[in-house]
Amino acid sequence: xxxxxxxxxxxxxxxxxxxxxxxxxxxxxxxxxxxxxxxxxxxxxxxxxxxxxxxxxxxxxxxxxxxxxxxxxxxxxxxxxxxxxxxxxxxxxxxxxxxxxxxxxxxxxxxxxxxxxxxxxxxxxxxxxxxxxxxxxxxxxxxxxxxxxxxxxxxxxxxxxxxxxxxxxxxxxxxxxxxxxxxxxxxxxxxxxxxxxxxxxxxxxxxxxxxxxxxxxxxxxxxxxxxxxxxxxxxxxxxxxxxxxxxxxxxxxxxxxxxxxxxxxxxxxxxxxxxxxxxxxxxxxxxxxxxxxxxxxxxxxxxxxxxxxxxxxxxxxxxxxxxxxxxxxxxxxxxxxxxxxxxxxxxxxxxxxxxxxxxxxxxxxxxxxxxxxxxxxxxxxxxxxxxxxxxxxxxxxxxxxxxxxxxxxxxxxxxxxxxxxxxxxxxxxxxxxxxxxxxxxxxx
Amino acid sequence: xxxxxxxxxxxxxxxxxxxxxxxxxxxxxxxxxxxxxxxxxxxxxxxxxxxxxxxxxxxxxxxxxxxxxxxxxxxxxxxxxxxxxxxxxxxxxxxxxxxxxxxxxxxxxxxxxxxxxxxxxxxxxxxxxxxxxxxxxxxxxxxxxxxxxxxxxxxxxxxxxxxxxxxxxxxxxxxxxxxxxxxxxxxxxxxxxxxxxxxxxx
Amino acid sequence: xxxxxxxxxxxxxxxxxxxxxxxxxxxxxxxxxxxxxxxxxxxxxxxxxxxxxxxxxxxxxxxxxxxxxxxxxxxxxxxxxxxxxxxxxxxxxxxxxxxxxxxxxxxxxxxxxxxxxxxxxxxxxxxxxxxxxxxxxxxxxxxxxxxxxxxxxxxxxxxxxxxxxxxxxxxxxxxxxxxxxxxxxxxxxxxxxxxxxxxxxxxxxxxxxxxxxxxxxxxxxxxxxxxxxxxxxxxxxxxxxxxxxxxxxxxxxxxxxxxxxxxxxxxxxxxxxxxxxxxxxxxxxxxxxxxxxxxxxxxxxxxxxxxxxxxxxxxx
Numbered sequence: 001x002x003x004x005x006x007x008x009x010x011x012x013x014x015x016x017x018x019x020x021x022x023x024x025x026x027x028x029x030x031x032x033x034x035x036x037x038x039x040x041x042x043x044x045x046x047x048x049x050x051x052x053x054x055x056x057x058x059x060x061x062x063x064x065x066x067x068x069x070x071x072x073x074x075x076x077x078x079x080x081x082x083x084x085x086x087x088x089x090x091x092x093x094x095x096x097x098x099x100x101x102x103x104x105x106x107x108x109x110x111x112x113x114x115x116x117x118x119x120x121x122x123x124x125x126x127x128x129x130x131x132x133x134x135x136x137x138x139x140x141x142x143x144x145x146x147x148x149x150x151x152x153x154x155x156x157x158x159x160x161x162x163x164x165x166x167x168x169x170x171x172x173x174x175x176x177x178x179x180x181x182x183x184x185x186x187x188x189x190x191x192x193x194x195x196x197x198x199x200x201x202x203x204x205x206x207x208x209x210x211x212x213x214x215x216x217x218x219x220x221x222x223x224x225x226x227x228x229x230x231x232x233x234x235x236x237x238x239x240x241x242x243x244x245x246x247x248x249x250x251x252x253x254x255x256x257x258x259x260x261x262x263x264x265x266x267x268x269x270x271x272x273x274x275x276x277x278x279x280x281x282x283x284x285x286x287x288x289x290x291x292x293x294x295x296x297x298x299x300x301x302x303x304x305x306x307x308x309x310x311x312x313x314x315x316x317x318x319x320x321x322x323x324x325x326x327x328x329x330x331x332x333x334x335x336x337x338x339x340x341x342x343x344x345x346x347x348x349x350x351x352x353x354x355x356x357x358x359x360x361x362x363x364x365x366x367x368x369x370x371x372x373x374x375x376x377x378x379x380x381x382x383x384x385x386x387x388x389x390x391x392x393x394x395x396x397x398x399x400x401x402x403x404x405x406x407x408x409x410x411x412x413x414x415x416x417x418x419x420x421x422x423x424x425x426x427x428x429x430x431x432x433x434x435x436x437x438x439x440x441x442x443x444x
Numbered sequence: 445x446x447x448x449x450x451x452x453x454x455x456x457x458x459x460x461x462x463x464x465x466x467x468x469x470x471x472x473x474x475x476x477x478x479x480x481x482x483x484x485x486x487x488x489x490x491x492x493x494x495x496x497x498x499x500x501x502x503x504x505x506x507x508x509x510x511x512x513x514x515x516x517x518x519x520x521x522x523x524x525x526x527x528x529x530x531x532x533x534x535x536x537x538x539x540x541x542x543x544x545x546x547x548x549x550x551x552x553x554x555x556x557x558x559x560x561x562x563x564x565x566x567x568x569x570x571x572x573x574x575x576x577x578x579x580x581x582x583x584x585x586x587x588x589x590x591x592x593x594x595x596x597x598x599x600x601x602x603x604x605x606x607x608x609x610x611x612x613x614x615x616x617x618x619x620x621x622x623x624x625x626x627x628x629x630x631x632x633x634x635x636x637x638x639x640x641x642x643x644x645x646x
Numbered sequence: 647x648x649x650x651x652x653x654x655x656x657x658x659x660x661x662x663x664x665x666x667x668x669x670x671x672x673x674x675x676x677x678x679x680x681x682x683x684x685x686x687x688x689x690x691x692x693x694x695x696x697x698x699x700x701x702x703x704x705x706x707x708x709x710x711x712x713x714x715x716x717x718x719x720x721x722x723x724x725x726x727x728x729x730x731x732x733x734x735x736x737x738x739x740x741x742x743x744x745x746x747x748x749x750x751x752x753x754x755x756x757x758x759x760x761x762x763x764x765x766x767x768x769x770x771x772x773x774x775x776x777x778x779x780x781x782x783x784x785x786x787x788x789x790x791x792x793x794x795x796x797x798x799x800x801x802x803x804x805x806x807x808x809x810x811x812x813x814x815x816x817x818x819x820x821x822x823x824x825x826x827x828x829x830x831x832x833x834x835x836x837x838x839x840x841x842x843x844x845x846x847x848x849x850x851x852x853x854x855x856x857x858x859x860x861x862x863x864x865x866x867x868x869x870x871x872x873x874x875x876x877x878x879x880x881x882x883x884x885x886x887x888x889x890x891x892x893x894x895x896x897x898x899x900x901x902x903x904x905x906x907x908x909x910x911x912x913x914x915x916x917x918x919x920x921x922x923x924x925x926x927x928x929x930x931x932x933x934x935x936x937x938x939x940x941x942x943x944x945x946x947x948x949x950x951x952x953x954x955x956x957x958x959x960x961x962x
Binding site for chain 2: 647663664665667668670671674678679680682683684685952953956957958
């Protein structure tokens with residue numbers, strides 16, 4: 001059933017291009033959904049027959065979150081995560097759409113692989129899984145993958161990335177940027193110059209990496225690639241997107257590029273906003289991530305940039321790992337942290353509760369702008385009659401203490417264990433159907 | 445040497461309650477008598493080696509050696525220290541202490557008559573450890589034991605050959621030995637009344 | 647005393663003094679005919695070496711055996727544990743056998759600290775990646791003190807590849823805790839990131855100029871660190887001869903050192919690259935205490951085993 005009546009919710013709306021007739025922001029209203037679309041907004045006295053009711057008094061209704069950066073591990077590492085478990089985690093986290101990165105095994109570098117992901121995601125039906133296409137074959141950074149075929153496939157791939165790896169060769173990056181222009185594609189670059197930060201680099205290069213004897217990952221290894229890529233974007237007239245920005249230096253480059261009208265967008269993860277390099281002192285691999293956690297100065301620059309829009313979106317880089325891939329010496333352990341289920345709580349607590357951002361800003365960064373960047377027209381839409389009902393109900397006052405043992409993900413590499421945040425997802429709605437309610441995921 | 449005595453550093457104030465059982469002149473007389481006994485039993489000073497058990501046994505051994513040399517009018521008697529920390533059987537029950545040095549005189553102990561010297565004989569475990577330690581260092585012809593005070597309550601079949609004073613005590617009592625060299629002030633042996641004995645007896 | 651010895655920072659000055667005092671006694675024991683002490687009888691020590699090291703491993707093995715502990719050697723490949731088995735899995739099997747101590751050498755920094763969180767045994771760091779080597783720092787301090795006496799106010803220079811040296815990281819802590827003043831010397835490419843802040847915070851000096859340190863602030867001891875040939879191919883400095891000219895303890899440098907401080911000593915944790923970071927002359931000169939460092943290692947390790955394992959159980 002894709003009919004639903006939401007009552008008593010506070011509506012946070014911001015103008016999204018193409019939507020007219022919206023209620024005023026901050027208003028409390030009932031919202032009736034029919035056949036997956038918003039049918040009515042206002043005071044609805046009685047629920048029509050057979051329509052489920054969702055009471056949302058004191059809660060806020062937002063467009064559902066869109067994640068530009070998730071790792072679902074299927075195919076290849078179904079022991080760490082599957083499309084089903086990842087979608088469940090997404091629904092629990094308030095996401096109605098997630099972009100599934102291509103570094104699976106085999107990689108998503110063909111139309112067939114992309115369609116397989118799309119179909120599987122639809123069958124599971126807990127979130128819209130949009131496959132990301134690899135930029136190069138096998139993510140090897142040498143030959144272009146079948147970008148056009150992926151774009152023409154049923155998966156309609158528009159967002160491409162070799163994430164996990166950097167497209168290191170400037171010529172390959174240039175060719176890819178040019179090639180994508182006819183179908184308006186965008187490349188999300190994992191910016192890491194392998195000659196400055198090699199495969200073993202695992203800790204921000206600084207005092208802590210020096211003391212701990214861990215191979216350093218200098219900030220310049222990221223900003224140098226970002227600088228190169230924005231120049232390539234300008235030169236080719238293409239769009240480039242910077243994945244998981246982690247340094248103040250990269251923020252400076254992005255700001256400069258935007259001021260010069262270059263088509264660059266950027267995302268930041270909740271962990272790079274909230275967690276710092278000093279957490280690595282205990283050598284706990286749960287804090288090992290690529291790019292690494294950075295010092296306070298970088299975290300502050302990232303928060304400012306997210307607040308002022310230099311960084312367009314929050315993306316989780318949800319990276320599940322089986323226990324035996326994490327429980328190694330720090331250098332040998334796998335990179336990555338879980339993020340789907342905690343993203344909203346962290347960003348809300350850190351940025352909105354502190355006053356650095358408004359709720360409307362959060363909606364832009366976690367829903368409207370990621371949807372726009374990814375070209376997902378059914379998501380990130382304002383709450384207006386006729387729009388698809390991809391929504392999330394959140395409780396801005398509820399305090400949440402993270403328990404790593406409780407998760408919809410198959411993995412447990414959760415850096416937030418034991419931390420408390422104010423702000424929780426109450427219900428997630430995908431085309432009018434509740435996919436998660438009060439912490440429980442509802443399979444169809 | 446009791447556990448309590450081992451942990452009390454040199455110069456630690458004496459418990460004002462309790463009674464003196466040996467004054468400085470009495471201690472001196474005991475040592476002199478022991479020196480004579482050692483010479484009598486050994487029929488002279490030949491092959492004698494005195495090994496003091498740290499802490500206070502060391503000073504006693506040194507004084508005894510000097511007295512023996514004086515009485516017998518012979519050259520210096522070989523004297524050394526025998527630290528038994530690594531051979532104790534109760535290590536697990538207390539915090540670890542750095543062992544003190546074991547100093548064996550130049551002539552060694554093989555074929556010698558070793559006289560172990562300690563201040564207080566109680567359970568006998570210290571002496572058992574000393575015998576073990578000695579076995580690792582060589583093979584004396586004979587081993588004898590001289591103590592200033594024997595307070596009874598043996599837990600092992602160990603006896604002293606030369607005793608300054610027999611002192612029946614209860615477990616609750618603490619025997620306190622202070623020596624001029626090690627502690628400063630006057631030689632004295634006291635029994636402190638009523639205080640609990642810490643840890644296991646030596 | 648601490649339950650684990652993962653870093654030199656786990657030991658207070660009092661702890662270090664106790665260990666060095668015990669090491670002196672242990673050194674005596676080594677000279678006897680019966681070298682065994684019954685002290686750790688009934689204890690089981692596993693030497694789990696993920697990285698090869700004949701010298702350190704046999705040092706720990708003999709140390710354990712001379713204390714009458716049951717000592718077992720295990721080796722495992724470094725980071726490539728078999729598929730599906732993590733580092734945690736490797737050590738938990740051992741942990742299930744209720745051993746008393748794990749002496750671990752690993753090629754990755756922090757491995758010992760992680761293992762300590764997964765086992766009940768005491769964990770002793772025998773060298774983890776480029777992080778620390780606490781027993782090396784203790785034996786360096788022991789050897790140095792035996793030669794020059796108390797270290798308070800003494801100046802020690804540590805020269806060489808600091809970035810990749812666990813000997814440096816541990817020594818800088820232990821020497822400071824004993825009151826010594828430390829200057830570290832290396833070319834910029836071999837100084838760890840954040841060196842400036844680190845040195846300021848921990849109170850040691852840094853320099854790129856070995857001659858300046860030798861001439862203007864003559865140290866009482868010079869500790870030369872091994873330079874691996876891979877560092878040249880890694881682009882850290884151009885050639886071996888350029889390194890030697892800039893940072894090697896050459897014959898002229900040794901002469902100038904001894905001219906200013908005749909009692910100065912030369913140290914090296916070994917193995918040496920004679921002719922690269924240290925000239926053969928310097929290694930064999932009267933100022934060198936390098937061989938003493940080797941023999942001191944056994945006594946120090948016996949002392950460490952004693953202090954960590956013999957006494958009552960302390961809180962982790």
